[in-house]
Every structure is written in C-alpha cells, then in structure tokens.
Amino acid sequence: MNAEIITIGDEILIGQILDSNSQWIAQQLNSLGISVYQVTSVQDDASQINRVLKEACKYSDVVILTGGLGPTKDDITKKILVQFFEDHLVLNQKVANHIKEIFTKMNFRFVDSDLQQAMLPSKAILIPNEIGTASGMWFHENNKIVVSLPGVPAEMKALMQNGVLPKLQQTFKLPFIIHKTLITYGVRESEMAIRLEKFEEALPQEIKLAYLPNYRRLRLRLTAKGTDKKELENKIRREINALELLLEDVVVGHDGFLLEVEIGTLLTEQKQSLATAESCTGGNIAHLITSIPGASSYFVGSVVSYTAKVKIDELQVSEELIKEYSVVSAEVAEAMALGAQNKFKTDYAIATTGNAGPTTDLTDKSVGDVYIAIATPASVNSYFFNFGQPREKVIHRSSSKALELLQKEIIKYTNK
Numbered sequence: 001m002n003a004e005i006i007t008i009g010d011e012i013l014i015g016q017i018l019d020s021n022s023q024w025i026a027q028q029l030n031s032l033g034i035s036v037y038q039v040t041s042v043q044d045d046a047s048q049i050n051r052v053l054k055e056a057c058k059y060s061d062v063v064i065l066t067g068g069l070g071p072t073k074d075d076i077t078k079k080i081l082v083q084f085f086e087d088h089l090v091l092n093q094k095v096a097n098h099i100k101e102i103f104t105k106m107n108f109r110f111v112d113s114d115l116q117q118a119m120l121p122s123k124a125i126l127i128p129n130e131i132g133t134a135s136g137m138w139f140h141e142n143n144k145i146v147v148s149l150p151g152v153p154a155e156m157k158a159l160m161q162n163g164v165l166p167k168l169q170q171t172f173k174l175p176f177i178i179h180k181t182l183i184t185y186g187v188r189e190s191e192m193a194i195r196l197e198k199f200e201e202a203l204p205q206e207i208k209l210a211y212l213p214n215y216r217r218l219r220l221r222l223t224a225k226g227t228d229k230k231e232l233e234n235k236i237r238r239e240i241n242a243l244e245l246l247l248e249d250v251v252v253g254h255d256g257f258l259l260e261v262e263i264g265t266l267l268t269e270q271k272q273s274l275a276t277a278e279s280c281t282g283g284n285i286a287h288l289i290t291s292i293p294g295a296s297s298y299f300v301g302s303v304v305s306y307t308a309k310v311k312i313d314e315l316q317v318s319e320e321l322i323k324e325y326s327v328v329s330a331e332v333a334e335a336m337a338l339g340a341q342n343k344f345k346t347d348y349a350i351a352t353t354g355n356a357g358p359t360t361d362l363t364d365k366s367v368g369d370v371y372i373a374i375a376t377p378a379s380v381n382s383y384f385f386n387f388g389q390p391r392e393k394v395i396h397r398s399s400s401k402a403l404e405l406l407q408k409e410i411i412k413y414t415n416k
Helices: 018-029 048-060 077-084 091-107 112-118 153-171 191-194 197-201 229-245 259-270 284-290 308-315 318-326 332-342 391-413
Strands: 002-008 035-042 062-066 089-091 120-123 125-127 134-139 144-149 176-184 208-213 219-227 251-255 272-276 299-304 350-356 367-375 382-388
Touching: 002 018, 002 048, 018 035, 018 062, 018 153, 018 176, 035 048, 048 062, 048 077, 048 144, 048 284, 062 153, 062 350, 077 120, 077 144, 091 112, 112 120, 120 134, 134 153, 144 153, 153 318, 176 229, 176 391, 191 197, 191 219, 197 229, 208 229, 219 229, 251 259, 259 391, 272 284, 272 332, 284 299, 284 391, 299 332, 308 318, 308 332, 308 350, 318 332, 332 350, 332 367, 332 382, 350 391, 367 391, 382 391
Parallel strands: 002 035, 002 062, 062 144, 272 299, 272 350
Antiparallel strands: 089 120, 125 134, 134 144, 176 219, 176 251, 208 219, 350 367, 367 382
C-alpha cells in the first residue's frame, strides 16, 4: 500500500520553516506497513493544491495533507476538498462548542470568522482536535483515503496518533515492515559499500540494506517487508547479527544510539565527571552533551576559548607555548584539556582547536585541520585530523570524533 504526503504552505517553500511534519508522518505510516510513495510541498494556491491532490490520488491509496486549515483567507484546503469531492459545508455544532470552550478558557474574544472552522464537508468523517481549533477530516471515496490535518506539529501528531493511525489499521490489512539499524563510526559510505558488497549480494530478496550517512555517523539500516511477521523478525535478526559480527570493529550501537547518551551512562556508572574546552567547535560538544536529560550529574562546565587570550586567561595555557607551536597544535590542545580538567576539577576533559574555515586566521595550518585532546585521570592524549570543508562539516565532524575518542578513553581507563 502506497501513501503520499502533501504539505501546504508558502512558508515551507520560501524556507521560513522546515517541513518536519512530513518526516514524522512518513515514520508513522512506515511503522504500519504503508510505504510513502512521494512527499510534495505546495504553495497556498487553489489550482496547485488541486493539481497535486488529483495526481496523488492516481498513484497512492492514502493521501495525507497538512496545513491550510484555519480561520483566515489563506487557509484554503477545506474549500479545495469541498470542490474535489463535489461536496458542501455543514455546521458541526460539536466542533463549534469546542472552539468556543477553548476561547473562553484562554480569554480570547470569539469572532464570526472563528466559526468557519466548525464548517466541515458533509462527506468528511470528523477527526476531533482536542488541543486546537482546526479539525481533522477523513474522506473515503473510490477506494482512496484522503486525510486533511492542521499544520501545527503538536496538533497534527495528536490527530495522527489518536485518530488517523488507528483508523488506518482498522480499515486495511497491512503488511509488516521491520527496520533494524546499526550505527558505525570511522568508515566512509563508499568504503563501507566495498566492505559489504558480498554481504549485500547475499541478502534475501525481502530484505534491503540502506546506507544513511551524516556528519556524525554512518547508519546501516536493514528493512524487511512481508506478511509473516514472525518469519520476518527471524530473518532480519539473523542478518543484523551477521552484519554486526562483520563490522564489530566499527559498530558502536543500534537503533537510536547516541554517543552522548553512552558517554553519560559510562560516566554515571563510574561516578565520574567531564568538562570541555572548545575553540573551533564553539561549544557544540557541550551542546550535544547537555542535550541529554540528567547531564548535570556528570557534566560540570565548558570554556569556549575562541581566542588565544581566553586560552591563556581561563585555561592557563602558556603564552610561550602558543607562540612556539601556534594555537592550532597538539601541544595547545593538550594544555587546553588539562586546563579545563584543573579548572572544573573533573575526571575527564575534551579540548578542540583547529581551523574550521573558510580562512586560516594567523596559523600555518590548513582549513579543516583540527587537534582534539582528551584528558583522563591518568594522562592526556591528542589526535590530529583534517575534516575538509565546509565550516559546518568541520564543526560537526570534530564534535563527533571528540565524543568517539572520549568514549574509548573512558572504556580503556575503566578496564584497567
């Protein structure tokens, strides 16, 4: 079974907001065994929306629209659906009462235009919106399902979870789609493809391998699709175990794995602490660490030492050391790590210094050159990398590599 997702709104096409709705909806549909055939973004234009909707209904069994539902003139989705299904609007008193109740609680003045949201196509099955005013609508005609949802992410998700997904499961006998993912670090996509060539050729027909790279890691996703759930689970389990054994030197986790979570777990178990001293990464490592709930139990603090003066004043890096080796050097990276470790009285510290680009400032190092140092309770070690260009790539790869190095150091020290 195929689905198409249509997001409506000029704000998406001019780059004002990101279309996170489509990503989330696709994940939910896929978990039910519904393959997303296409994702389309269209402006607030009646002729364009109508054209895209007609095209979607030709090729997809389920079409989900988000956006364009509201009390203002640019919210035109409902009008288009009325025309598309040759329908008319009727007042839904239940929705009208709900809108008035929300406005009363929020001390908003109710105006006539607000009542437009209670006018729904007569052919639509109502999907109640408990947390907002724009209702969801479900149409089932000519063996096609068309669902219209508000574009506000929180409201869309609530309507999907409480109304759309259960109704889809009741309406169709759906296949099973199972995903299993391994997370690897340190191997590029092209290198991995060569390494896994024979493995991929030997996969059963119903199982596919996908490579999902980004700045921080390479994810390898196995997907199995079929009607026998138990058989699929057994097959994909065998393949993921074989893949993990084949890549045991570079695999660091499974679905949903994050290095910052793993590091937090290791530090918590050992009752140890961490600090960072960041130059070229500008606080990004600290951001990743503190994005995990509970990080305050092991992460003490950070110094973003973007200038030589801050390195000297806050991290006690020797001015002579900087003059002799430059700020982008192994010696300065190690001094920064030790400085952060001493300043915050922690067991571990990460330090980064490098040229993120596009210029090299006053150093003789190339753009992309980065030194990362890890201070442990027993020693300090530094590592050199060139992460290329552009600037964003250097920052993200440096941050990822620093966490990878820290994880290895914690495990090594713990196992002594």
